[in-house]
Amino acid sequence: MKRITIYDVAKEADVSLATVSRVINGSEVVREDTRIKVQEAIEKLGYKPNAIAQGLALQKTTTIALIVPEASFFYTGQIINGLIDVAKIYKYNIVLHTTTEGITEMNDIIETIIKSRVDGVVIFNDKLCKDELNTLTRYQVPIVVIGNRMSDETIGSVYVDYAKLIYEFAAQYLEKGITDIALIEDRKNPAMLKQLNDGLQHAMEDKGLTFDNFVEIPKEYRSSYLYLKEYFKTHKHQLVITYRDSQAMAVLNSAKENGLMIPDDMEVVCILDSKYNAMARPQITGFKIPDYDLGAVAMRVMTKMLKEDDEVIDKEIELSYIYTPRQSTK
Amino acid sequence: MKRITIYDVAKEADVSLATVSRVINGSEVVREDTRIKVQEAIEKLGYKPNAIAQGLALQKTTTIALIVPEASFFYTGQIINGLIDVAKIYKYNIVLHTTTEGITEMNDIIETIIKSRVDGVVIFNDKLCKDELNTLTRYQVPIVVIGNRMSDETIGSVYVDYAKLIYEFAAQYLEKGITDIALIEDRKNPAMLKQLNDGLQHAMEDKGLTFDNFVEIPKEYRSSYLYLKEYFKTHKHQLVITYRDSQAMAVLNSAKENGLMIPDDMEVVCILDSKYNAMARPQITGFKIPDYDLGAVAMRVMTKMLKEDDEVIDKEIELSYIYTPRQSTK
Numbered sequence: 001m002k003r004i005t006i007y008d009v010a011k012e013a014d015v016s017l018a019t020v021s022r023v024i025n026g027s028e029v030v031r032e033d034t035r036i037k038v039q040e041a042i043e044k045l046g047y048k049p050n051a052i053a054q055g056l057a058l059q060k061t062t063t064i065a066l067i068v069p070e071a072s073f074f075y076t077g078q079i080i081n082g083l084i085d086v087a088k089i090y091k092y093n094i095v096l097h098t099t100t101e102g103i104t105e106m107n108d109i110i111e112t113i114i115k116s117r118v119d120g121v122v123i124f125n126d127k128l129c130k131d132e133l134n135t136l137t138r139y140q141v142p143i144v145v146i147g148n149r150m151s152d153e154t155i156g157s158v159y160v161d162y163a164k165l166i167y168e169f170a171a172q173y174l175e176k177g178i179t180d181i182a183l184i185e186d187r188k189n190p191a192m193l194k195q196l197n198d199g200l201q202h203a204m205e206d207k208g209l210t211f212d213n214f215v216e217i218p219k220e221y222r223s224s225y226l227y228l229k230e231y232f233k234t235h236k237h238q239l240v241i242t243y244r245d246s247q248a249m250a251v252l253n254s255a256k257e258n259g260l261m262i263p264d265d266m267e268v269v270c271i272l273d274s275k276y277n278a279m280a281r282p283q284i285t286g287f288k289i290p291d292y293d294l295g296a297v298a299m300r301v302m303t304k305m306l307k308e309d310d311e312v313i314d315k316e317i318e319l320s321y322i323y324t325p326r327q328s329t330k
Numbered sequence: 331m332k333r334i335t336i337y338d339v340a341k342e343a344d345v346s347l348a349t350v351s352r353v354i355n356g357s358e359v360v361r362e363d364t365r366i367k368v369q370e371a372i373e374k375l376g377y378k379p380n381a382i383a384q385g386l387a388l389q390k391t392t393t394i395a396l397i398v399p400e401a402s403f404f405y406t407g408q409i410i411n412g413l414i415d416v417a418k419i420y421k422y423n424i425v426l427h428t429t430t431e432g433i434t435e436m437n438d439i440i441e442t443i444i445k446s447r448v449d450g451v452v453i454f455n456d457k458l459c460k461d462e463l464n465t466l467t468r469y470q471v472p473i474v475v476i477g478n479r480m481s482d483e484t485i486g487s488v489y490v491d492y493a494k495l496i497y498e499f500a501a502q503y504l505e506k507g508i509t510d511i512a513l514i515e516d517r518k519n520p521a522m523l524k525q526l527n528d529g530l531q532h533a534m535e536d537k538g539l540t541f542d543n544f545v546e547i548p549k550e551y552r553s554s555y556l557y558l559k560e561y562f563k564t565h566k567h568q569l570v571i572t573y574r575d576s577q578a579m580a581v582l583n584s585a586k587e588n589g590l591m592i593p594d595d596m597e598v599v600c601i602l603d604s605k606y607n608a609m610a611r612p613q614i615t616g617f618k619i620p621d622y623d624l625g626a627v628a629m630r631v632m633t634k635m636l637k638e639d640d641e642v643i644d645k646e647i648e649l650s651y652i653y654t655p656r657q658s659t660k
Contacts, residue, residue, distance in 0.1 A: 276576075
């Protein structure tokens with residue numbers, strides 16, 4: 001497949017490659033009549049300057065690597081949309097990398113990223129360990145982490161404080177004397193689970209209580225539903241907290257089938273709100289997390305880190321959430 | 331932020347830039363002792379060859395542009411996973427581009443793509459018009475389209491035949507004498523709607539009937555639910571077909587609240603199956619579409635198109651679906 005190259009343009013305009021390159025890169029040393037001749041050749045042939053070659057010539061690439069876990073686009077989709085919208089404004093390209101659960105590919109990915117000399121890396125991955133980040137910081141590539149709070153010279157982060165979220169929510173219930181609070185969770189996301197656990201523990205301790213109502217369920221909806229169908233034959237809580245909508249629906253369906261009325265017998269709240277929470281019956285109370293903003297702000301922080309001027313930038317940015325009460329709570 | 335460059339390596343090894351470049355690109359004209367000296371400098375400094383410069387030197391980039399509509403990662407997520415997994419095997423980078431509904435950005439995106447000289451373009455976008463593809467084919471960039479059936483010298487496609495799917499499904503109902511079949515749909519995806527309409531029409535015509543039960547609903551769940559709550563006060567069908575799970579849930583909730591029993595009074599089927607169909611009560615019948623395979627096969631077709639040898643390749647690949655009966659049909 002023959003494409004129009006810079007060579008074709010040079011031949012057509014009867015000038016050197018260097019001259020074409022200078023015209024493309026806006027150099028001032030090119031004579032006006034030569035510049036016009038080259039422009040005419042470019043238009044005639046329909047030549048599109050190669051952004052990669054252009055970037056090299058200008059000592060500047062415009063590529064950000066985005067690393068997200070595979071198979072979770074349902075949760076990362078809006079983050080990616082926000083990130084790309086801001087990237088478009090600054091004319092950055094986003095190269096997408098995914099990590100597979102269970103396989104430690106992070107080193108391969110980092111290797112690829114370093115080799116491709118990206119300007120920066122945005123990572124959304126709760127399982128990321130500090131060692132892996134260190135590999136990147138060693139090469140002085142700026143990094144923005146979405147989801148976890150951390151920062152140093154070359155690392156920024158944008159996050160929602162889930163420990164605080166659940167602490168504040170549980171504190172209101174404890175204040176009303178509702179103390180039988182259960183956290184029903186699988187262990188798919190240990191970092192998130194730790195934040196939820198810490199927040200609940202903290203809220204209970206403030207009331208002189210201890211939190212020991214963590215109910216571990218299987219990872220898939222079908223088996224967690226069957227597990228809970230057994231569980232609710234002999235258990236009941238005043239308030240059940242889950243992380244994802246599918247976990248909340250497993251609670252809803254299994255509790256109802258055991259004759260428990262939601263919210264009269266048991267209240268249910270889901271941390272990570274989704275459009276499906278409003279479609280369930282009863283509709284499930286949740287928290288709107290600003291996914292789109294997480295992505296957009298992360299990209300904005302990245303552009304600031306890349307500017308390399310003396311502006312002092314805030315590299316740890318906490319975003320807020322919106323409590324969305326529906327029918328599954330009183 | 332200082333990074334190790336090829337200049338540092340040349341200085342350390344006391345050779346020219348060209349020599350370092352030759353070593354990196356595996357040229358045979360470098361003397362063995364020089365090669366070793368350069369390798370040692372590379373290792374000592376921790377230099378990672380720039381894949382972009384390397385690609386240029388080898389006259390080969392390894393980048394595929396992927397264009398997906400914004401805000402629909404829920405439906406494209408598995409497609410992207412499949413695509414990236416195959417891209418990893420062939421060591422291609424995926425640059426992600428999104429298109430915004432309502433804004434004709436396609437030309438800008440195509441401009442960016444052509445400028446960055448990607449090896450190929452994979453597009454998942456039902457609203458894509460042939461003119462836009464023509465811009466790309468003019469530059470001889472190989473394209474694989476996911477979702478629509480089309481092909482020519484530089485275009486391949488991987489798709490599921492939804493017209494056939496709905497034709498075959500409706501034909502079974504018509505065979506049993508069930509003729510009051512309604513398609514309840516918004517106009518978010520006109521290309522898909524046309525396929526569904528055509529398939530239903532075809533099935534009805536084969537029985538000497540005409541299909542005129544298209545019910546247009548608003549695009550958002552909340553307003554479509556309210557619309558249908560009114561609609562089912564005065565309407566009822568033997569079989570209702572929707573495209574997305576959220577539309578099926580709007581039907582389920584609004585019909586139930588009007589006293590219609592699903593499936594006894596009315597059967598409901600959702601074309602695009604999702605995990606939420608199994609969480610609804612009653613569980614919603616659907617069709618498993620091989621999303622992951624759509625992405626993986628599209629990338630495989632791309633690698634074949636890029637090979638440029640004489641192998642004749644099948645550029646129109648139809649993938650199958652699995653009917654998944656649940657509680658919302660008899």
